[in-house]
Amino acid sequence: MKILVCIKQVPDMESRFKPAASGVWYDESDLAWRMNEYDEYAVEQAVQLREQLGEGCELTVLSIGPDRVGEAIKKALAMGCDRGVHVQDDAAATKDPWQIAAIIAAYAKDQGYDLIFTGMQSQDRGSAQVGVTVAEDLGYACATTLVGFAYDNGTVTAKRELEGGIKGVVKLTTPALVTCQLGLNVPRYPTLPNIMKAKKKEIQSIPVSELLKEEPLAATVSFHPPAKKGGGIVLEGEVGALVDQLMGILKEKTTVLR
Amino acid sequence: MIKDESTLNVMIETVQKFVKERLIPFEEQCSENDEIPHEIIDEMRELGLFGLSIPEEYDGLGLTLEEEISVVLELCQASPIFRSVIGTNVGIGALGIVIDGTEEQKKKYLPKLAAGEIIGSFALTEPDAGSDAASLRTSAVKDGDHYVLNGTKRFITNAPEASVFTVFARTNPEIKGAGGISAFLVEKGTPGLSLGKNEKKMGQWGGHVCDVILDNCRVPASAIIGEKEGVGFKTAMRVLDKSRTHIAAVCVGAATRILDEALKYAVERKQFNKPIAEFQLIQAMLADSKSEIYAARSMVLETARKYDLKKNISTESSCSKLFASEMVCRVADRAVQILGGSGYIRDYAVERFYRDVRLFRLYEGTSQIQQLIIARNMIKEVS
Amino acid sequence: MKALLIGEYREGKLLESSYELFGFAQQLGAETALLLVGSDSQLPAFGGTLYLADANQCGEYNPDLHKQLVLDAVQKENPDYVVFLHSSYGWDLAPRVAAKLKVAQVSEAIGLTDGGFEVGCCNAKMRRTVKPTTAKAVITIQAGAFPGLQPGGTPQVQKITASVESNVSFSGYEPAEAKDVDLTRAEVIVTAGRGVGKKENVPVIAALAKALGGELGASRPVVDAGWVEHSHQVGTTGQTVSPKLYIACGVSGAIQHLAGMKKSDFIVAINKDKDAPIGEVADVLVVADVLQFVPALTAKM
Numbered sequence: 001m002k003i004l005v006c007i008k009q010v011p012d013m014e015s016r017f018k019p020a021a022s023g024v025w026y027d028e029s030d031l032a033w034r035m036n037e038y039d040e041y042a043v044e045q046a047v048q049l050r051e052q053l054g055e056g057c058e059l060t061v062l063s064i065g066p067d068r069v070g071e072a073i074k075k076a077l078a079m080g081c082d083r084g085v086h087v088q089d090d091a092a093a094t095k096d097p098w099q100i101a102a103i104i105a106a107y108a109k110d111q112g113y114d115l116i117f118t119g120m121q122s123q124d125r126g127s128a129q130v131g132v133t134v135a136e137d138l139g140y141a142c143a144t145t146l147v148g149f150a151y152d153n154g155t156v157t158a159k160r161e162l163e164g165g166i167k168g169v170v171k172l173t174t175p176a177l178v179t180c181q182l183g184l185n186v187p188r189y190p191t192l193p194n195i196m197k198a199k200k201k202e203i204q205s206i207p208v209s210e211l212l213k214e215e216p217l218a219a220t221v222s223f224h225p226p227a228k229k230g231g232g233i234v235l236e237g238e239v240g241a242l243v244d245q246l247m248g249i250l251k252e253k254t255t256v257l258r
Numbered sequence: 259m260i261k262d263e264s265t266l267n268v269m270i271e272t273v274q275k276f277v278k279e280r281l282i283p284f285e286e287q288c289s290e291n292d293e294i295p296h297e298i299i300d301e302m303r304e305l306g307l308f309g310l311s312i313p314e315e316y317d318g319l320g321l322t323l324e325e326e327i328s329v330v331l332e333l334c335q336a337s338p339i340f341r342s343v344i345g346t347n348v349g350i351g352a353l354g355i356v357i358d359g360t361e362e363q364k365k366k367y368l369p370k371l372a373a374g375e376i377i378g379s380f381a382l383t384e385p386d387a388g389s390d391a392a393s394l395r396t397s398a399v400k401d402g403d404h405y406v407l408n409g410t411k412r413f414i415t416n417a418p419e420a421s422v423f424t425v426f427a428r429t430n431p432e433i434k435g436a437g438g439i440s441a442f443l444v445e446k447g448t449p450g451l452s453l454g455k456n457e458k459k460m461g462q463w464g465g466h467v468c469d470v471i472l473d474n475c476r477v478p479a480s481a482i483i484g485e486k487e488g489v490g491f492k493t494a495m496r497v498l499d500k501s502r503t504h505i506a507a508v509c510v511g512a513a514t515r516i517l518d519e520a521l522k523y524a525v526e527r528k529q530f531n532k533p534i535a536e537f538q539l540i541q542a543m544l545a546d547s548k549s550e551i552y553a554a555r556s557m558v559l560e561t562a563r564k565y566d567l568k569k570n571i572s573t574e575s576s577c578s579k580l581f582a583s584e585m586v587c588r589v590a591d592r593a594v595q596i597l598g599g600s601g602y603i604r605d606y607a608v609e610r611f612y613r614d615v616r617l618f619r620l621y622e623g624t625s626q627i628q629q630l631i632i633a634r635n636m637i638k639e640v641s
Numbered sequence: 642m643k644a645l646l647i648g649e650y651r652e653g654k655l656l657e658s659s660y661e662l663f664g665f666a667q668q669l670g671a672e673t674a675l676l677l678v679g680s681d682s683q684l685p686a687f688g689g690t691l692y693l694a695d696a697n698q699c700g701e702y703n704p705d706l707h708k709q710l711v712l713d714a715v716q717k718e719n720p721d722y723v724v725f726l727h728s729s730y731g732w733d734l735a736p737r738v739a740a741k742l743k744v745a746q747v748s749e750a751i752g753l754t755d756g757g758f759e760v761g762c763c764n765a766k767m768r769r770t771v772k773p774t775t776a777k778a779v780i781t782i783q784a785g786a787f788p789g790l791q792p793g794g795t796p797q798v799q800k801i802t803a804s805v806e807s808n809v810s811f812s813g814y815e816p817a818e819a820k821d822v823d824l825t826r827a828e829v830i831v832t833a834g835r836g837v838g839k840k841e842n843v844p845v846i847a848a849l850a851k852a853l854g855g856e857l858g859a860s861r862p863v864v865d866a867g868w869v870e871h872s873h874q875v876g877t878t879g880q881t882v883s884p885k886l887y888i889a890c891g892v893s894g895a896i897q898h899l900a901g902m903k904k905s906d907f908i909v910a911i912n913k914d915k916d917a918p919i920g921e922v923a924d925v926l927v928v929a930d931v932l933q934f935v936p937a938l939t940a941k942m
């Protein structure tokens with residue numbers, strides 16, 4: 001059994017984001033980097049499956065990006081992945097989801113993975129496209145937004161999180177790809193001794209040029225902060241009228257009223 | 259010296275996350291109950307924190323001092339009591355064995371200390387021998403292939419939890435000073451070894467300190483660290499050279515957190531129609547604190563690098579400990595001031611830190627003792 | 642310009658949010674056709690072409706088959722945009738369609754800017770403007786970002802169906818579990834402050850929270866008085882929260898409270914004191930008595 005888990009390194013979301021000189025993405029200086037939170041769940045699930053299956057199962061972790069993503073790969077290795085693949089790409093941040101998916105698919109296509117795990121989306125770009133697109137490129141069965149996962153003999157039983165906390169139960173036949181949602185499991189901390197041991201695990205480095213043949217399909221033309229909040233509004237008057245005014249404002253300015 | 263930067267960064271990220279998710283949310287509770295819940299200690303154990311400084315061949319992480327300090331700077335963003343739990347295994351409670359122990363002693367204790375299966379304590383201070391540790395009176399009298407220990411050790415960190423004590427005792431009553439002292443590894447449960455009641459401390463509630471009483475306590479001769487009489491005080495000083503740098507890092511970590519809390523408050527709190535952070539008198543306190551933290555941090559890292567190059571750091575570690583421990587108390591005092599009345603109220607972490615950090619100027623050599631060491635070393639060099 | 646809109650059914654019912662697709666299409670200035678996998682017992686109020694597949698036959702979740710249905714409709718309509726809701730259905734299906742068409746996908750659009758789409762990024766702290774470089778594009782729109790719009794009329798129904806091999810099979814729904822409160826994950830928090838007066842009034846506030854699908858929050862005095870459990874407290878000694886909507890009812894806005902909630906996306910304060918400091922962080926300050934205003938608001942939800 002061969003398993004692949006795809007991870008992305010993203011800035012700590014508590015950071016202050018400033019547009020880079022290019023104006024189309026954030027300035028990367030002074031940021032602390034983390035494994036994309038969704039991907040931590042993906043790695044944890046993959047490692048649990050690896051432990052369930054035991055010997056004869058190989059778990060590979062893949063990440064695309066500049067040198068620093070080596071740290072995210074090491075973290076995944078310390079959590080229990082067997083080997084790493086680092087697709088070297090200093091310009092990964094400028095690639096659209098279509099290209100990122102194409103890189104992963106190009107790497108995975110001849111490897112015979114039975115299962116691929118990804119996060120449901122990245123915290124920084126948040127497009128929720130890469131996993132599904134990889135599955136399409138490879139012709140794998142796919143389900144997104146997993147909050148429950150079980151594997152038995154070539155069949156994945158997945159619980160998808162739907163709106164309002166309802167779950168949809170789905171069965172997939174391998175080869176399959178699933179995208180993982182927060183709360184799927186409790187990602188372990190890589191222990192310090194395991195981080196040390198991870199130094200000895202292999203990380204294969206592949207230049208992105210060997211894998212990417214696709215042009216982007218979409219372009220980011222601007223990266224900017226949201227429009228500033230106007231000063232607060234004060235509503236006074238008769239209760240019935242106030243309720244209507246507030247309803248109007250909430251409908252216009254927030255996304256919580258349906 | 260940093261052996262592998264990216265591996266260290268992964269460790270730091272892990273510790274940061276652990277501090278944020280598992281330690282800070284519980285620090286107030288631990289302080290209030292004067293107890294760290296077992297689950298948290300288990301998690302610290304699992305994470306491998308007890309083995310930071312113990313060499314890899316004894317199942318520790320074998321971090322260089324610079325690496326250890328980089329981890330400690332993060333760990334100490336949470337209450338210092340969490341560091342205190344691992345503190346003796348990483349520092350004074352294990353270092354005697356690491357530095358001067360026999361191969362057998364290392365094999366027997368270090369893997370367990372590294373795993374946090376057992377806790378080690380360091381018992382030097384006595385009721386009548388604090389700063390003047392070389393005057394200690396605990397006696398160790400040879401009786402066949404055993405020694406019989408008698409005396410009282412005071413303020414021993416983690417003694418209630420410890421399984422093995424590094425006890426300093428006088429094997430040669432003829433030599434009054436340092437030369438008559440040997441270091442023994444005394445295990446919990448040895449007949450004649452008992453504990454006093456836990457002291458009620460000013461701060462660092464959740465970390466425990468008590469007397470260790472030795473009443474005709476018989477230990478085999480093989481329990482002397484290095485199986486060599488009369489070098490115990492040297493061992494103690496070598497242990498302290500290294501661990502003072504560690505304590506200095508603890509101070510820098512705590513100060514960083516305290517300043518964060520003060521800054522957060524200052525930008526939020528409004529008086530006279532503006533955030534108090536806009537007042538220059540507040541800014542001065544913030545800026546002085548920032549500069550002093552930066553200075554202490556640089557000192558600690560520089561000292562650690564020197565240690566990793568196997569150079570003598572007696573002066574530098576005392577300079578770092580002196581400056582950093584005094585610094586963190588100034589920073590804490592300013593933070594209380596910036597918070598105004600709230601800084602005096604328990605709900606704010608600053609109030610707790612203010613009490614917690616006061617200890618750092620006292621143990622592992624008071625500030626005055628650091629001054630003496632520094633000055634003595636200076637004078638020795640010119641004469 | 643033409644948009645093929647993909648509406649949603651869940652457990653036999655047309656989801657109201659499907660009408661937001663029309664709100665989006667209107668802003669886009671596009672003609673619309675609608676595709677639904679549902680049933681003809683409940684047709685949308687829309688006078689245009691409706692590609693209707695039978696959910697009993699095609700399943701409510703059957704991505705490989707639904708993808709084929711959409712691709713078939715795209716063939717017939719030749720739309721410029723294929724638009725989904727950014728929902729568990731939409732984000733699952735849209736990339737499959739985009740990949741097969743090999744066209745750009747823009748995820749979770751919240752607005753339109755000259756020729757591009759505004760999307761959130763960095764945990765909604767920042768925005769990007771994205772432009773497809775392909776002739777067609779697949780768009781998913783953020784739930785609630787565009788107003789619901791009922792075009793009215795009766796659809797011209799074109800029944801569609803498809804059959805494809807699939808390695809994905811749907812087994813059914815599981816109901817939501819009752820969970821302990823986790824304010825930090827709530828999208829809406831309605832907080833009871835001391836201004837609610839007494840314990841017996843707390844349910845009034847809780848009812849509004851429930852109507853909004855959110856959680857009940859509380860200021861410290863309310864917790865200290867034993868009106869609400871501590872797990873609901875917001876502030877320095879409680880939780881730090883940043884929901885999409887925070888409604889503070891009878892909360893004065895002390896710094897210790899503000900520290901816990903001022904990062905909320907949108908803040909509404911209901912206070913009888915026009916000068917209450919909560920007004921400084923509130924997007925809307927409603928000057929009213931909570932006990933009169935809140936029940937009236939809840940009734941409108």
Ligand SMILES: Cc1cc2nc3c(=O)[nH]c(=O)nc-3n(C[C@H](O)[C@H](O)[C@H](O)COP(=O)(O)OP(=O)(O)OC[C@H]3O[C@@H](n4cnc5c(N)ncnc54)[C@H](O)[C@@H]3O)c2cc1C
Nearest residue numbers: 380381382383388389413414415467620621622623624626
């Ligand atoms: C919470 C806590 C934990 C501790 N943990 C341990 C432990 O794990 N193991 C251990 O062995 N000890 C431990 N200690 C003891 C600690 O190291 C001593 O308290 C410290 O060395 C000071 O000794 P003392 O308390 O006897 O003070 P004293 O030595 O009596 O000093 C009193 C004052 O006199 C000053 N002074 C003393 N001599 C001089 C001088 N020559 N010139 C100028 N000033 C001088 C000191 O600086 C101090 O200000 C701990 C203490 C505390 C409070």
Ligand SMILES: Cc1cc2nc3c(=O)[nH]c(=O)nc-3n(C[C@H](O)[C@H](O)[C@H](O)COP(=O)(O)OP(=O)(O)OC[C@H]3O[C@@H](n4cnc5c(N)ncnc54)[C@H](O)[C@@H]3O)c2cc1C
Nearest residue numbers: 527529530534537538539540595596597598599600602603
């Ligand atoms: C235990 C205790 C007992 C108390 N008892 C009483 C009592 O009996 N009666 C009573 O009325 N009050 C009492 N107080 C309140 C006390 O007087 C206030 O805490 C004090 O006045 C400071 O106000 P504050 O806490 O709001 O701090 P703030 O006014 O918010 O001050 C915060 C910080 O900002 C600084 N600051 C504020 N303005 C400026 C400025 N313009 N320029 C430079 N720096 C500035 C302050 O010096 C302080 O360092 C008590 C407080 C405590 C903690």
Ligand SMILES: Cc1cc2nc3c(=O)[nH]c(=O)nc-3n(C[C@H](O)[C@H](O)[C@H](O)COP(=O)(O)OP(=O)(O)OC[C@H]3O[C@@H](n4cnc5c(N)ncnc54)[C@H](O)[C@@H]3O)c2cc1C
Nearest residue numbers: 605834835836860861876877878891892893895913930931
């Ligand atoms: C160390 C410390 C920590 C603290 N931690 C927290 C914390 O975590 N969380 C927290 O919330 N507080 C905390 N506090 C308390 C904080 O300072 C305030 O006291 C508290 O937030 C006030 O709660 P409140 O706004 O509900 O009550 P009040 O300040 O009493 O305000 C009640 C408000 O309700 C309005 N009102 C009254 N009746 C009505 C009505 N019928 N209709 C409409 N409006 C009405 C009033 O105009 C007033 O503005 C802390 C305080 C300290 C000192």
